[in-house]
Amino acid sequence: MRKPKIVILGAGYGGLLTTVRLQKMMGFNEAEIVLVNKNNYHYETTWLHEASAGTLHHDKVRYDIHHVLDSSKVHFIQDTVMEINKDEKKVILEKGEVEYDYLVIALGGEPETFGIKGLKEYALGITNVNSARQIREHIEYQFAVYQMEEEKNDNRLSIVVGGAGFTGIEFLGELTQRIPKLCQEYDIDQQKVRIICVEAAPTALPGFDPELVNYAVSQLQRRGVEFLIGTAIKEATPEGILVAKGDEEPWEIKASTVVWAAGVRGNSIIEKSGIEAMRGRVKVQPDLRVPGFEDVFVIGDCSLIINEENNRPFPPTAQIAMQQGEVTARNIIALIRNMPQLETFKFDSKGTICSLGDDDAIGVVFGKKLTGMAASIMKKAVDNRALFMIGGTSLVLKKGKFNLF
């Protein structure tokens, strides 16, 4: 009898956790497990703000996927997904195709630019290892060129961060630690550097506790960040951005670096494959399957689950993706073993911590508000936990964060 074939697309938090749980729980002859990923490494999306600012080397932010795979149980294909053919139950890859009996779509998100003119062309994104390296080098290059110019263009030293959400604030925290070092490296007066954060919403970190938001904003302001809250980016240009409050006339902020950290949407492969979605996110069934497709699971940034407490979607996080991965692994096993019922996914929030640099953070953990060093230590514990969940102690020892204070 042919073994059922499970194909997992994407080796992010959700996909990789599904894979390692499946390889642990399934017998050798029970199923064929295939993991498809563009790169041969997994990267910590939640640490990319550090690699982008240049405070943590990108090699600390990624690890070889083979390090956590059991090659006797999982077949790894390094390739790029082009499209999913649900009717023929196969996935079209750039260099081939792969058939499946059970599919897990864990392809991760993409930046959402909301159609703002010029953002795609002129703004950089904290999206993956390649883009993080580019941001780091782009900023450093501006500092290097600045010193060579006969007529100094101070806009080279201006950095705009679009969005004061989670990613924007965490990136700003790292940036304020990186800038003094860059100024020293290139003999530049730090007074000449501007960091401007533009946020369209009426507050930074919407959804966060207001007391914690105030703490975060004032800490970053103290380190020199200028906030333009309730102000929207209307357009990005080669010279900077145009912004406006409400309907007022847009005005220009000149800056050689614009980082767009404001929006994430689901993967465009979802729409390309004809799966019903909102901005690339599929409203999944309680068992995480796509409505109407008994053999396709969607987890992570491409899935959409409504939080019944406030009737809004849960934001896409590593935490929810990993919990979905656990449930997906168990549900696939239930299907293969013909168990009567699939498990219903329920998000169990352990809390949220937003880093503000190496030794500062804000957060709510198990219902308790934290700021400063305590929150920062907790943040690193959370980062280490994600490593532990996927790769056990050995991965924590290899890639963990132990510079606690």
Next chain:
Amino acid sequence: MRKPKIVILGAGYGGLLTTVRLQKMMGFNEAEIVLVNKNNYHYETTWLHEASAGTLHHDKVRYDIHHVLDSSKVHFIQDTVMEINKDEKKVILEKGEVEYDYLVIALGGEPETFGIKGLKEYALGITNVNSARQIREHIEYQFAVYQMEEEKNDNRLSIVVGGAGFTGIEFLGELTQRIPKLCQEYDIDQQKVRIICVEAAPTALPGFDPELVNYAVSQLQRRGVEFLIGTAIKEATPEGILVAKGDEEPWEIKASTVVWAAGVRGNSIIEKSGIEAMRGRVKVQPDLRVPGFEDVFVIGDCSLIINEENNRPFPPTAQIAMQQGEVTARNIIALIRNMPQLETFKFDSKGTICSLGDDDAIGVVFGKKLTGMAASIMKKAVDNRALFMIGGTSLVLKKGKFNLF
């Protein structure tokens, strides 16, 4: 009685050595010594190829001038020289002016582009700390951007070095050591990187022993450098360069990085100040003074001295500049002390070593030909000697090169 005022312009090898010799040999009340320099640091021009390639951090290539000055004897002015007024015996600075009784012009050289179109706009130069940092970051930025491009532009990974003279060859040596590390850093296949050296003369390292030239060229070729000898750069463009052999039709080499390492001329301040010169170099008297000006010495890259052995000018090197500094200091003292005669400068060549990276070099030292590790060790000894001459043992310990093998 007013103390005579000695003003030294430039804190390169020649100017700084003149200054430290004067401060050592003169009594407290004998003269006022003023050193003028653009930066508060001295940099090792002969190490800039390392900082440019990124194999040595630029802070290792420079040191604070105050570290070697005796502030009770020398007054340091950090300012930029705009013009020398020989008739009123004063120097116009950007932020002021300074009068002199004796002047030492040791302003260093400038890149000579021989009027080649586009070189100034599109090529980078191994000229000073700022330009070295820019080259290092420019190359790294290309590698970072390459990985983000959907359609890979392999020209981003092409580096043209204009000139196979001393600086060009030394830079190539470092570059071949840096590229493998950059490829690893940015996950780039090293096969995609091209390093092309274009030299108009019929040989690399003109004037060097042909056996040593062959060794250098074949070592660099083995490491992947392509040489176009007897080929001139006709034009630099935003996309690369146009080259031609003799009168043939120019053809294009596409490359995102073009480093011009082919020409040095004297300082343009010389011409701006109405001093007779050939490409900014003054044919000085045997005592190193400017013909017709009893109180103005010119040393280093701005001076021109004919080598009687081949009737051609000595190439501007750190070695000759330092020897000139020693003689200049003694001659100024002779003038102040009303001694009957000034010393005649005679260049005493200790030899020349051209580095080919961290553990390889070619050279002729005390008449002996050297290649490989032996030459490389000798090169580092020469580098350390320059530190010793100016700053003594403490500077050697602080900035010296001891990674001998």
